Amino acid sequence: MQNLLQNLNPEQLAAVTLPPQSALILAGAGSGKTRVLTTRIAWLIQTGQVSPAGIMAVTFTNKAAKEMLTRLSAMLPVNTRGMWIGTFHGLCNRLLRTHYKDAALPQAFQILDSQDQLSMIKRLLKANNVDDEKYPAKDLMYFINNAKDQGLRAHQVEAYEPITRKFVELYELYDQQCQKEGVVDFAELLLRAYELLSRNAPLRQHYQMRFRHILVDEFQDTNDLQYNLLKLLAGQGEQGGGAIFAVGDDDQSIYAFRGANVGNMMKFEQDFRVQNLIKLEQNYRSHGHILDSANYLIANNSQRLGKNLRTDAGQGEQVRVYEASKDLEEAQWIIEETKSLMADGVPRSEIAVLYRSNAQSRVIEHALFAAGMPYTVYGGLRYFQRAEVKHAIAYLQLMDNPHNDSAFLRVVNFPTRGIGVRSIEQLQMAADAYGISLYAAVPYMTGKAGTSLGAFVKLIEGMRMETQQLALPELVRVVLERSTLLAHYQTEKEGADRIENLEQMVNAATQFVQEEGFGQNAPAHLGPQAQAQAGQPVVSGDGLEIIDADAALATVMSPLAAFLAHASLEAGDAQAQAGQDALQLMTVHSAKGLEFDAVFITGLEEGLFPHESSSREDNGVDEERRLMYVAITRARRRLYMSFTQQRMLHGQTRFNMKSRFFNELPEESLKWLSPRVQQGNWFSNRKATTAWDDADFRSGGTDNQIARQITQKSGGGSGWRIGESVAHAKFGEGVIVNIEGGAGAARAQINFGAAGMKVLDLSVAKLERVAR
DNA sequence: AGTCTCCCCGTTTTT
DNA sequence: CGGGGAGACT
Numbered sequence: 001m002q003n004l005l006q007n008l009n010p011e012q013l014a015a016v017t018l019p020p021q022s023a024l025i026l027a028g029a030g031s032g033k034t035r036v037l038t039t040r041i042a043w044l045i046q047t048g049q050v051s052p053a054g055i056m057a058v059t060f061t062n063k064a065a066k067e068m069l070t071r072l073s074a075m076l077p078v079n080t081r082g083m084w085i086g087t088f089h090g091l092c093n094r095l096l097r098t099h100y101k102d103a104a105l106p107q108a109f110q111i112l113d114s115q116d117q118l119s120m121i122k123r124l125l126k127a128n129n130v131d132d133e134k135y136p137a138k139d140l141m142y143f144i145n146n147a148k149d150q151g152l153r154a155h156q157v158e159a160y161e162p163i164t165r166k167f168v169e170l171y172e173l174y175d176q177q178c179q180k181e182g183v184v185d186f187a188e189l190l191l192r193a194y195e196l197l198s199r200n201a202p203l204r205q206h207y208q209m210r211f212r213h214i215l216v217d218e219f220q221d222t223n224d225l226q227y228n229l230l231k232l233l234a235g236q237g238e239q240g241g242g243a244i245f246a247v248g249d250d251d252q253s254i255y256a257f258r259g260a261n262v263g264n265m266m267k268f269e270q271d272f273r274v275q276n277l278i279k280l281e282q283n284y285r286s287h288g289h290i291l292d293s294a295n296y297l298i299a300n301n302s303q304r305l306g307k308n309l310r311t312d313a314g315q316g317e318q319v320r321v322y323e324a325s326k327d328l329e330e331a332q333w334i335i336e337e338t339k340s341l342m343a344d345g346v347p348r349s350e351i352a353v354l355y356r357s358n359a360q361s362r363v364i365e366h367a368l369f370a371a372g373m374p375y376t377v378y379g380g381l382r383y384f385q386r387a388e389v390k391h392a393i394a395y396l397q398l399m400d401n402p403h404n405d406s407a408f409l410r411v412v413n414f415p416t417r418g419i420g421v422r423s424i425e426q427l428q429m430a431a432d433a434y435g436i437s438l439y440a441a442v443p444y445m446t447g448k449a450g451t452s453l454g455a456f457v458k459l460i461e462g463m464r465m466e467t468q469q470l471a472l473p474e475l476v477r478v479v480l481e482r483s484t485l486l487a488h489y490q491t492e493k494e495g496a497d498r499i500e501n502l503e504q505m506v507n508a509a510t511q512f513v514q515e516e517g518f519g520q521n522a523p524a525h526l527g528p529q530a531q532a533q534a535g536q537p538v539v540s541g542d543g544l545e546i547i548d549a550d551a552a553l554a555t556v557m558s559p560l561a562a563f564l565a566h567a568s569l570e571a572g573d574a575q576a577q578a579g580q581d582a583l584q585l586m587t588v589h590s591a592k593g594l595e596f597d598a599v600f601i602t603g604l605e606e607g608l609f610p611h612e613s614s615s616r617e618d619n620g621v622d623e624e625r626r627l628m629y630v631a632i633t634r635a636r637r638r639l640y641m642s643f644t645q646q647r648m649l650h651g652q653t654r655f656n657m658k659s660r661f662f663n664e665l666p667e668e669s670l671k672w673l674s675p676r677v678q679q680g681n682w683f684s685n686r687k688a689t690t691a692w693d694d695a696d697f698r699s700g701g702t703d704n705q706i707a708r709q710i711t712q713k714s715g716g717g718s719g720w721r722i723g724e725s726v727a728h729a730k731f732g733e734g735v736i737v738n739i740e741g742g743a744g745a746a747r748a749q750i751n752f753g754a755a756g757m758k759v760l761d762l763s764v765a766k767l768e769r770v771a772r
Numbered sequence: 773a774g775t776c777t778c779c780c781c782g783t784t785t786t787t
Numbered sequence: 788c789g790g791g792g793a794g795a796c797t
Contacts, residue, residue: 061786089787113787186787221786257784357783362789379785416773569787589784611783627784650782651788 004042004075008035015278016040018245020049020213022234023276024269025247028309029294029633030285030595037215037247038068041083042075044213052082054212054242056233059087060221062570064593068217081517084211088226089186090569092193096184097556097565099203103196106182108401108561111568115385116406117141117185123405124174127432135166143167144174148187149259151194151225181403181437187225194229208235212242219248219268223259231271244272250305251298254589254627256619265305283309283633285595287316289669290639294632296666301622309633317638318671323658324644327360327603331367334600337640338373338583341598346638348374350597352584354631356609359649360602361585368583378586383508383572388489388498392505393567395483396476399464400525400560403437412438412456415488419456423449459483464525472524472559473509480505508572512563517554524560588631599635601628604643605656606751628661645735655722657735657751720748720762725770731755733770 005013012032015025016039027033041057044050059065065086073080084091093111096103112120121144122137124130144167147157154172159165178184184192197204214234216222222230235241246268253262268274283291291309298304324330338351353364353375361377368375383389391414397407413419424438426449431441439460442453463482467475480486480502489495489502513520553562584596588609603609609628614620632639643658662670720726724736734752739762746762760767 087787111787189787255785258786359782359788413773418773420773571787587784608783613783623784648788 004039004046008032008039009282011278011280011282012036012039015280016043018276018278020044020243021276022244022268022272022274023246023278024219024265024274025245025278025280026305026307027247027249027280028283028307029249029252029630030283031280031309032282032284033217033247033249033280034064034067034071036280037217037245038071038075040245041072041213041215045076045078050212052078052080054210055215056084056091056211056213057086057215057217058091058230059085059217062087062090064217065090087569088229089189092189092229093565093569094553094556095193095207096189096196097553099196099200100556102200102203103192104179105184105192106401108182110183110397110401110404110407111189111565112178112183112185112406113385113568113571114141114186115390116183119409120177120183120406121174123409124170124177127428128170128173130166130170135163135170140167140170140174144171145185145187146259147171148185148191149223149225151191151228153191180435181405182401183404183406190225190229194225194232197229197232204232205235207233208241213245214242215245215247217247219246220250220253220262220265221248221255221260222264224261224264227261227264227267234272244268249307251301251307251626252592252630254592254623254630256617256623279307281307281309283311285636286311286633287313287637289315289318290632290635292669293319293639293665294629296669297625297632297661297664298629300664301625303622319639319641319665319669321662321670321672321674322640322642323672323674324642326646327363327644327648328367330602330642330644331364332371333642334364334602334640335367335371335373337600341638346597348581348583351600352586352591352594352596352598352634353600353602354586354588354591354634355602356588356611356627358587360608363648364585364602373583374581375583375585378574378584378590380574382574383501383504384567385571386498386501388485389501389505392476392480392483392485392502393564395460395463395479395485396560397564398439398460399467399479400558400564402439402460405431405438408438411483412453415484417452417456419449419452423453427453468525469523471521472513472518472563473506475524475560476506476509509563512566513559516559516562516566518559518562522559524558524563526558588627591634592630595634595636597636598638598640599631600640600642601631602642603647604641604659604661605647606659607654607656608647608649609659610661625661625664655735655737655751657725657733720746720767726750726767727770728752728758728760728765728767731758734758 005016008016009032012035015023015036025033025036027036037057041055044055045052057065057068059068069080069085072085084094086094096105096109100107100109118137118141121141122132125132125135125137125140147154154168154175157164157168157171159168178188197207211233214230216230230244233242234244246265248265250262250265253260256262269277286294288311291311295308322330322333324333334353338348341351342348355361355364358379365375365377384393391411394407394410397404398411402408409424412424423445427438427441427445430444431438434441434444439457442450442457445453459482463479466482467478470478486499486502489498492498513522557565588601610621610624614624617623641662643656645655647654647656720736720739722736722739725733726736727733728750731750731752732755734750734755737749737751737757739746739748747759748762748765749757749759751757
């Protein structure tokens with residue numbers, strides 16, 4: 001045990017060894033959060049305070065759950081299977097599979113991903129003749145998910161306007177349709193689990209007694225439903241509840257837009273009468289100037305729990321700030337700096353380029369490609385989201401639950417088998433008339449449509465029969481062949497990658513069967529009862545039939561059903577990382593939780609970062625500031641920040657002011673690489689020794705063309721140029737966006753940021769040039 | 773049935 | 788500017 005606690009700092013040690021009561025750990029960036037979390041679990045078990053089965057640890061991503069599991073098994077010689085470690089959705093899935101009857105779900109219920117959900121909603125709108133101009137499918141989806149995230153069913157949503165009332169009505173219809181098809185969306189997994197536990201007292205008490213310790217990662221990201229679910233599980237307000245060990249950082253709350261409620265941290269403190277609040281402020285990642293910048297910036301937010309990061313690593317280098325003339329030049333500068341970093345021995349993969357929105361990557365990618373610099377863009381299509389993989393999955397879904405209409409529609413005519421839109425329309429009508437699924441409605445079809453649809457049903461039935469005794473990987477193989485998906489892509493010219501992805505699915509199935517503890521040769525269709533008889537332990541507790549969670553999935557689900565759930569809940573990796581030694585490009589959001597030796601934060605301009613739409617939301621800029629805080633704290637040794645005078649966005653050139661965040665950073669920690677451009681004619685100063693002037697000059701042709709355009713547009717002798725920073729007595733600092741009219745009568749359109757866009761007469765307005 | 777074209781849209785993302 | 792989706796055309 002000494003080993004376990006060795007090398008923990010005093011705060012970490014205190015957190016790990018807290019008494020068995022609910023506690024809030026305020027874990028700063030790079031403060032060893034995961035270490036505390038896993039060591040806490042190991043310590044609890046090793047000191048005999050709890051058995052592995054008494055542990056529940058919840059995360060938001062599969063990656064985090066996996067990480068925890070890996071670290072834990074390195075620490076403890078205990079079988080981690082007994083513990084409930086996973087994502088909110090994964091654990092709810094497990095709960096609902098075990099108690100599907102009590103949750104009023106079919107045993108083979110399937111999980112809709114966002115894509116499926118949207119297409120289902122579109123179908124619903126069409127079926128009910130709803131004007132999708134007035135009630136866009138996306139808005140309805142947002143409405144439904146939002147309501148569910150707050151724990152509200154359709155009848156519980158307050159609706160005062162006609163639009164909302166219609167949404168509520170459609171929400172109800174949507175839920176009915178899901179129930180009919182035997183499918184649940186992501187939010188439904190949580191809501192069902194919540195409702196199951198809140199209605200079923202014996203079951204609730206069983207789990208309350210079982211889970212003595214519930215550990216929650218990234219607590220600041222919980223939404224209301226997740227919070228209430230935790231509260232229920234911990235038995236708050238009932239006897240015998242367990243303790244919640246909540247770890248989070250309110251300063252890194254950046255997911256309000258998807259329902260996360262930072263307020264849950266404060267609420268938790270009160271609801272659970274938290275005695276122990278521990279702050280982990282010792283940072284093991286970044287040098288001093290970087291941390292100073294982060295601390296200084298985030299101090300501009302109000303309503304914080306309060307925290308200041310510190311380091312023993314010394315001040316290190318200042319943050320390097322660069323002003324580019326335009327977006328492409330910003331990208332070129334990044335390349336130059338990257339080369340110099342690499343010359344200093346920084347591996348390329350240890351350098352990250354961050355941006356606020358995905359659209360910004362294009363210009364950077366373009367420049368990187370032209371320069372022959374290897375790079376990887378994070379995000380993009382994940383494995384199980386790719387069209388061909390989704391098609392294969394749809395066949396598998398139909399074999400396990402033919403009433404899944406989304407799956408049915410996806411592949412009923414793919415590869416094409418002469419089933420056109422008219423046939424589908426007829427089928428849909430029959431299904432609606434009898435209130436049954438499309439699949440079930442097929443026998444009611446007559447004529448040509450009936451024949452071709454009947455053949456499709458026969459195909460699915462045939463595949464099911466044929467694979468009855470096969471293990472999952474073989475079953476997948478058969479389905480790929482029999483569905484003619486493989487043959488289809490073989491005739492396609494760009495089909496090679498798709499075929500590879502499909503072949504990959506057999507491997508994925510093999511790996512899945514192994515990792516989930518299904519027998520290597522267990523028939524993929526084998527039902528849970530047969531599984532149980534095959535020797536899986538089933539224990540009962542408290543007079544309830546509670547299935548031992550040690551083998552929960554293998555006990556309650558067939559390998560096929562489990563694999564399908566896995567495909568929905570874990571979308572898999574994005575495209576193969578193109579070369580290990582590549583520059584890392586990603587949004588600030590996806591950078592959360594990662595760290596790099598050197599980090600570029602790009603596009604630090606008003607309107608972009610902070611993003612313009614954030615000013616319209618309550619506390620929107622505070623959230624942007626937290627996002628900036630996350631970005632800064634990704635860097636270990638060197639941090640760059642850049643902004644440009646001119647940027648192309650949505651086919652339009654924009655002139656933005658530099659981000660307000662620059663005013664919120666400690667001047668002594670910044671090193672301005674591009675000397676402030678002095679007033680006067682911008683182009684006559686081109687030979688000045690400013691970094692961007694030099695770079696601009698070197699890059700030749702294109703720049704000169706742009707320079708010419710700008711000269712033409714520069715208000716012909718008004719003395720001002722577009723893109724220039726100015727100050728006005730009343731409106732403050734701004735940027736000239738456009739100049740109209742000739743000398744003497746020129747008027748300038750000026751973006752004053754917070755004060756808005758103004759058109760001023762240049763002969764009247766008193767403007768001053770601003771050195772940036 | 774498959775291809776073409778036009779129109780719309782544009783912050784962030786996991787499950 | 789560029790991608791995706793819906794609808795029209797061949």
